[in-house]
Amino acid sequence: MTTSLYLATADRMLSSVIRGTRGAWPRACAWLLCHELEAAMDRYWARVCPEIGRTRVQRPKLLLLAHYAGPDLGRRASYLWWALSRAGHHHHYELGVTAAELTRLRTELLDLVALLDHSEAPTC
Template identity: 40%
Template sequence: MTIAPESLVAAAGQLLLPPAGTVHTLTPGLRARAAAVLLRMALEQALDAYWKRVTPRMTRIGKHRMLCLEWYAERDTARRCRTTWAALSAVCHYRTYELPPSPAEIQGRLHEVTALLTALSGGPEPTPVGRHAGA
C-alpha cells in the first residue's frame, strides 16, 4: 500500500505542530526527526511519480534519478530536490553526538517539499531540457 505524498506531508505537519490538547509523548526533536523521514518519503514518491511519466525505467535507479533530473526538469527544481533530499537524509540518521533537528528547521523543509511536490506534478508534460532538448 502506497500513501500519497500529500498525506505524508500532512502527517509530518501534524507531528511538527500537533493539534491543541494533544498529549506530547514524544520530544520535539524526535517528532522533528520522524517528520523528516515522512518528508523524505514524500519527496521520493513524488520523484517516482515524475519519472513514471517521463520514463518508467528511471524509477528505481537510486541517486541517478536525482542526477538526471536536471536534464528533464528545470535546473532550479533539480537543485532544490537534491539539496532538500540531502538535508532530510542527514537529519534522518541518528547520531549520538549531534542534537536532533529543531521543529522549526523541519517546518522549513516541509514548505520546500510542498513546493517541490507541486513543481514535480504540475505543469506541462516533462520534456528534456538543456543540450538534449532538440535531439
C-alpha cells in the same frame, strides 16, 4: 494537490504532541517528508520516463532530474533530499533538527512537489 498520508502525519507531528514520540519525532518527521519527496519524484518519473521511475534507488533519479527537469529543479531536489536524509539520522555530536527547520524544509518540499507535478519535460 491532495495531502498524502506522509505529509498529513508530518504535519501532525509538527503541530501537536503525539504520545510516545518524545525525542524521536523530529527524525520521524524528517523521514516522512523525505518519503513525500521520493513519492513526488516517482510520480514525475512515471509521467516523464517510466524506465527511470521503476528504479528503486533514489540517487540516480535525483541525478537525472537535473537533465530532464532543469538544473535549478535538480539542485533544489538534491539539496532537499540531502537535508531531510541528514535530519533523519542521529548524530551524537550535534543538536537535532528543530521544528522551525522542519517547517522550512516542509515549505520547500511543497514548492518542489508543485513544480514536479506540473513541470513540462521531454519524454525519454
